[in-house]
């Protein structure tokens with residue numbers, strides 16, 4: 001840990017590549033993706049849900065190359081903005097395998113989605129239902145629509161990433177979901193095919209998913225009873241937790257699939273409803289575990305009686321999760337072996353604020369020195385995708401490694417990239 005084998009001299013390898021070679025060739029900070037890890041997680045989910053559909057949630061991490069991996073592994077893609085859609089289209093992702101999400105999609109975004117023929121649009125408000133109906137009429141198309149339902153489930157996770165409790169912005173509460181379905185059914189240019197529920201992210205126990213599944217089935221029943229339509233699809237979102245720390249115990253995709261399938265099947269059979277086709281939208285679970293961020297140590301500052309501050313060449317611009325959610329990570333010296341005693345450390349970035357931490361508490365060898373490389377594990381989800389240019393720091397490059405070979409898949413930003421936005425000469 002972090003994932004990857006160690007060479008005899010103690011250097012970490014990812015996908016068979018020595019991290020020192022990666023740093024030399026591509027610079028640091030550097031996001032490194034183990035392509036085989038990503039692909040095998042796609043396959044694992046696809047196998048577990050072989051009687052349903054798996055859509056990778058691109059918000060976890062998306063670029064053209066990754067969209068191609070997802071496409072080639074036969075998964076669908078969940079996008080939630082025009083930008084994510086543009087990346088998918090550049091990758092020639094089949095539009096019919098794309099689901100378009102978002103609580104405030106613009107008219108331009110909806111128009112583009114309809115023009116290219118995305119497979120599903122998840123509606124999130126009354127305004128959007130009317131807007132979509134109007135656009136579909138204008139364009140002469142009939143999109144498949146899912147209604148996003150908030151099931152009132154309190155997911156056991158950080159407040160910012162829970163999405164189904166009552167007091168938040170997404171979807172339709174149970175009381176209004178039926179009215180939403182009524183409105184979609186009332187617009188002949190829209191084809192209501194199912195309901196959607198996503199309860200939150202980085203969740204380890206199945207209770208919340210189970211309760212949400214039961215509640216959406218109740219709604220399917222209510223919709224059948226009112227409109228006489230039996231909706232063929234049920235999308236239960238993503239949110240499955242991954243291991244950031246050594247003790248974390250993630251759910252197994254097969255276990256998730258068996259559980260959800262069992263609950264939906266039983267609940268439907270009880271009510272005499274045909275069992276809908278299930279969809280899940282894992283993001284973090286697919287891209288997270290196989291990603292590692294490499295940094296170079298710049299300064300090592302021991303604070304007497306407190307701890308040692310280890311500054312690296314990135315920080316909250318390439319991983320804001322620690323500052324934003326109090327997220328915890330594991331990191332280790334990656335470029336050599338050390339038998340020195342461990343020292344209580346805090347790995348911090350180069351940004352101008354003291355909340356700029358990559359790893360809040362960790363033990364690093366006491367002979368750590370400038371020029372050493374450190375690797376942070378499980379940074380493949382919501383790190384590059386949440387990256388920002390705070391302090392005008394350019395975003396790091398992304399490299400994919402596989403079978404002992406490394407390939408640049410997103411180049412490092414340069415100061416010229418930042419200056420390109422300036423309109424003053």
Ligand code: LLP
Nearest residue numbers: 057198201202238239240281282283284382
């Ligand atoms: N489907 C929908 C509708 C979603 O909103 C999300 C995540 C997913 C699927 C994928 O969830 P996952 O399997 O990746 O947990 N920035 C936060 C996570 C925000 C998740 C937003 N929605 C973080 O860094 O933890």
